[in-house]
Amino acid sequence: MRRLDEHLYVDGDTLRGVLPSYEVVIFCVSDALTLSLGHSDARLQACRSGSRVAFLTQPLESTPPPGEIFKVAKATNTLRDRLRGARKLAINTASSELVVDVSGRDPLALTSLVTRPGAWGAVPDYAEVALAPIESSPNGSFVVDACVVGLGALKERLTLFFENGRLKLEGSNLVGESLSRMMAREPGLNVLSEVGFGTNRMRREFRREFDDKKALGSAHLGLGDNHTIGGVNRSSLHLDCLAKMCGLRVDGVPIDFQSLH
Structure with a gap:
């Protein structure tokens, strides 16, 4: 049995043997x-x-009209194309800046249009662009003000400081303390493994849940495993740390999230 967190277990061998036999999962x-x-x-x-x-990731009754889903997917693909071939990303949250090298790493557009064989995403209206940075490259800080998906909501901001890709926590709160304990026992969890950006303009509130990551202009940092999205870090866990808004420069060129739509 593979341990995923303190409460949930899944038999990975069984899943690997079963899932490929289905056209849709x-x-x-x-x-x-x-x-x-x-x-x-x-x-x-x-x-x-x-x-x-x-x-x-949301109730099906909250599914927006098909036209809106296609518009969101188009915006997501536009951002993916702008990130393709990039070398350096500078991400600003609050008064902090984080710089990462993404040379040679392909961006991944995740939407609700899971139409091609081998595609994956989330329904009914998920939207983000993510990529795995060079694991030793991230330097700077990132202010989390929404939630840490998989750990819970924040009552106060949590600042993450990275030095050569490894996380050091600044300040302390309940979520930060939980994260510190998990890093102490989970190899590879202290590695910045993913940067992601929300592209769904319909998401206007933050509910301290997975789908907050789709909000247009939001940014999240993944900690832990990234070997299935183009990285080389392995860990038994993956956590996403979310900021409600960010500034983004791609090789020095600012990205206007609103212009994606």
Whole structure:
């Protein structure tokens, strides 16, 4: 049994053996399992076998009109194309700046249009662009003011400081203390493994949940495993630390998130 967090377990070998036999796989699971399974070898193997994999992250009755879903997907693909071939990203949150090298790392557009064999995403209206930075490259700080998906909501801001890709916490609160304990026992969890940006203009509130990451202009940092999204770091966990708004420069050129739509 592979441990995903303090409460949830999944038999990874069983999933790897079963999922590729289905053309379509839909997971209806917790935020923590959505993160873990999304970055799992089972999901990767299923996609490589041609399965389409989707995670249900909101009630289906909240599905927007198809036209809006297509507009959001188009905006997501536009940002993905702007990040393709980039070398350096500078991400600003509050008064902090984080600089990462993404040379040779392909951006991934995750939307709700899971239409091609091997595609994966989340429904009904998820939207983000993510990529794995060079693991030793991140330097600077990032202010988390929304939530840490998989750990919970924040009552006060949490500042993450990175030196050569490794996390050091500044300040302390309950979520920060939980994160420190997890890093002490989980190899690889202190590595900045992903940077992601929300592209859904319909998301206007933050509910301290997985789908907050789709909000237009938001940024999240993934900690832990990234070997299934183009990185080389392995860990039994993946956590996402979310900032409600960010400034982004790609090789020195500012990105206007509003202009994506």
